[in-house]
Amino acid sequence: MFLSKFFTDSITQPKKQRPWGWISLHLILSLGFSLFYSILGLQRAFKTEYVAQDDAREYVFWMQQFIDPELFQHDLIADYFQSITPWGYATLYKLMANFGINPLLCSKILPVFLGLITTIYCFRLSLEIFTVPGSAFITTLLLNQSLWFQSDLVSATPRSFIYPLMLAFLYYLIRGDWRINCLIIILAGLFYPPLVFICIGILLIRLPDNYFWLFTILGLAFLVMLPYLFASSKFAPVVTGTQAWIMPELWTEGRHPFFDSNLARFWLIGQHSGILPPLMPPLIWMGLFFPLVRGKLEKLTVQVKILPQIIIVSLTLFFAAHALLLKLFFPTRYTVHTFRIVMAIAAGITLTVILDWLFQAYQQKRRLWQITLAVSLITFLLLYPNFSGRFPTTDYRQSTASALYKFLQQQPKDTLVATLSDEADNIPTFAQRPILVGREYALPFHLGYYSQIRQRIIDLLHAQYSQDLTPAKQLIQKYGVDFWLIESTSFQVDYLIIKPWLKSFQPGFNEAVNNLSQNKIPALATLTKHCSVLETENFILLKADCILEE
Numbered sequence: 412m413f414l415s416k417f418f419t420d421s422i423t424q425p426k427k428q429r430p431w432g433w434i435s436l437h438l439i440l441s442l443g444f445s446l447f448y449s450i451l452g453l454q455r456a457f458k459t460e461y462v463a464q465d466d467a468r469e470y471v472f473w474m475q476q477f478i479d480p481e482l483f484q485h486d487l488i489a490d491y492f493q494s495i496t497p498w499g500y501a502t503l504y505k506l507m508a509n510f511g512i513n514p515l516l517c518s519k520i521l522p523v524f525l526g527l528i529t530t531i532y533c534f535r536l537s538l539e540i541f542t543v544p545g546s547a548f549i550t551t552l553l554l555n556q557s558l559w560f561q562s563d564l565v566s567a568t569p570r571s572f573i574y575p576l577m578l579a580f581l582y583y584l585i586r587g588d589w590r591i592n593c594l595i596i597i598l599a600g601l602f603y604p605p606l607v608f609i610c611i612g613i614l615l616i617r618l619p620d621n622y623f624w625l626f627t628i629l630g631l632a633f634l635v636m637l638p639y640l641f642a643s644s645k646f647a648p649v650v651t652g653t654q655a656w657i658m659p660e661l662w663t664e665g666r667h668p669f670f671d672s673n674l675a676r677f678w679l680i681g682q683h684s685g686i687l688p689p690l691m692p693p694l695i696w697m698g699l700f701f702p703l704v705r706g707k708l709e710k711l712t713v714q715v716k717i718l719p720q721i722i723i724v725s726l727t728l729f730f731a732a733h734a735l736l737l738k739l740f741f742p743t744r745y746t747v748h749t750f751r752i753v754m755a756i757a758a759g760i761t762l763t764v765i766l767d768w769l770f771q772a773y774q775q776k777r778r779l780w781q782i783t784l785a786v787s788l789i790t791f792l793l794l795y796p797n798f799s800g801r802f803p804t805t806d807y808r809q810s811t812a813s814a815l816y817k818f819l820q821q822q823p824k825d826t827l828v829a830t831l832s833d834e835a836d837n838i839p840t841f842a843q844r845p846i847l848v849g850r851e852y853a854l855p856f857h858l859g860y861y862s863q864i865r866q867r868i869i870d871l872l873h874a875q876y877s878q879d880l881t882p883a884k885q886l887i888q889k890y891g892v893d894f895w896l897i898e899s900t901s902f903q904v905d906y907l908i909i910k911p912w913l914k915s916f917q918p919g920f921n922e923a924v925n926n927l928s929q930n931k932i933p934a935l936a937t938l939t940k941h942c943s944v945l946e947t948e949n950f951i952l953l954k955a956d957c958i959l960e961e
Contacts, residue, residue: 437544438534441551445530448559448796448803449523455807456519461816461841465806466566467518468851470496472839475515477508479843481824486845488852491860494645498638499601500569515840518567525571526564530555532578533755539585540717541760542710549792550759553695556796557751559803560691566806572602573748580610581721581752584617585714589624596628600635605744607632612724613717646859652736660855664911667855669741683741686729688750692795697765698757704764711760718753725749737856762792808837815896815952816842818945822893829871829886830896831913834950838896847871847890850912865916872919875901876926880934880961887955894944895935895953902936904928 456462473489476482483489507517530551537547558564564571576599583591599606611632619625655661661669669684671677679685728745766785773781796802812834819842826844835849848867855861874882900906904927907913913920942957
């Protein structure tokens with residue numbers, strides 16, 4: 412029957428070379444599913460005029476300088492994110508901008524191509540490990556589904572490049588193509604530096620006989636990492652482990668939670684610290700049963716040893732990142748992506764074995780439950796994402812504040828907006844104007860940057876909720892604020908309480924909450940009518956010069 416031939420390809424029979432046309436069918440279908448999932452993502456990306464992926468806002472907003480060099484000049488936030496953006500990643504966006512492709516548009520269409528490249532190398536790598544096209548199809552399908560259950564690929568940020576680069580590296584490593592792997596190491600350093608450590612670790616654990624290429628790659632890895640290290644040093648020093656431990660920003664409810672008083676949660680499922688990745692779809696966990704079927708497969712090649720080697724390197728780097736907190740960035744960066752690849756490959760092989768057993772059992776005894784179970788398993792494999800209720804997971808953020816953006820776009824390009832509203836995260840991307848502070852941009856990793864951001868937030872809290880207008884005037888003069896954005900609920904206690912990340916900024920936060928709790932009217936609240944230049948259903952935009960005149 413066709414299903415048996417397509418998915419299992421008689422895996423227990425002696426090895427034989429399949430016609431390329433048959434393999435091409437599996438690859439074409441794999442690419443088809445990748446493209447289909449990308450189209451689902453694109454539908455959300457272009458749903459309205461003002462849509463941007465959550466993490467992409469951090470990396471993309473300053474790149475609008477590639478279209479208009481006058482944007483974000485001498486802006487602290489733009490300068491910082493430019494400094495931590497890998498050179499190759501920024502260069503790609505600049506190249507696209509030279510062809511007239513806006514960075515925000517580029518961030519939406521880039522995942523389509525990254526997904527297709529990922530699919531091709533995942534399929535080819537799978538065939539190198541297990542020479543069954545049906546298994547390679549299942550593996551790529553599971554990997555693509557897993558990628559679209561998370562926002563890594565769709566973010567179009569540097570981590571989106573992990574999968575095509577990592578899979579290409581593994582494929583050419585198995586094939587022994589050192590020249591191409593030299594290029595991949597360079598690309599890894601230019602697009603996502605932590606990937607270099609993973610690749611080098613795998614190289615070292617395999618101990619290749621060709622020491623010339625090994626030392627060549629090590630040398631290239633060192634050289635390609637230097638520009639990134641020097642660029643980020645502009646905002647040095649990096650937060651140490653001791654400093655991080657006492658920073659509320661890195662604890663539960665902080666801006667970037669890492670530490671957790673619950674040790675089980677910290678070590679197992681912590682977003683940045685846990686060892687267990689939140690892998691979806693459910694069938695990818697069938698990879699855990701791979702050791703049970705491994706010994707019975709004739710078409711399993713010796714290259715399968717790459718899977719435990721990846722796990723060993725990932726775990727080593729995971730614990731090293733914990734020991735050298737923030738020196739190697741967050742520990743999960745070294746496990747969540749590699750585990751996803753290993754689990755997909757292992758699950759693809761395991762599911763192929765199960766399907767082969769069900770099809771063969773049915774051919775021998777013709778029992779209805781056998782073919783029913785096989786068809787049900789295939790149906791679940793193909794259709795689960797469509798009925799999961801949260802697929803694809805894109806984390807696209809949609810805004811309806813079009814009037815605000817259009818007004819700000821008419822202002823001078825160095826116009827600075829101060830606000831505690833979550834809308835601050837969208838203004839640089841959609842209005843192309845700098846902001847004083849914003850949650851999305853308050854990353855507590857480089858003290859040369861974050862100490863300034865922290866002071867800005869404390870100053871803003873004090874100024875916005877003080878009964879005296881003097882702090883507001885001082886803030887405007889100190890930072891050169893042009894507009895002050897207020898929400899209709901800004902002067903209610905709940906407005907602050909529902910923003911737990913602000914609790915890290917003391918004493919400003921507690922002072923503001925206490926004042927509002929005691930029904931003390933902030934001085935700024937009395938100017939919402941007099942100094943307003945724009946009012947919408949949710950926002951009031953105040954002219955800073957008007958505040959200074961009061």
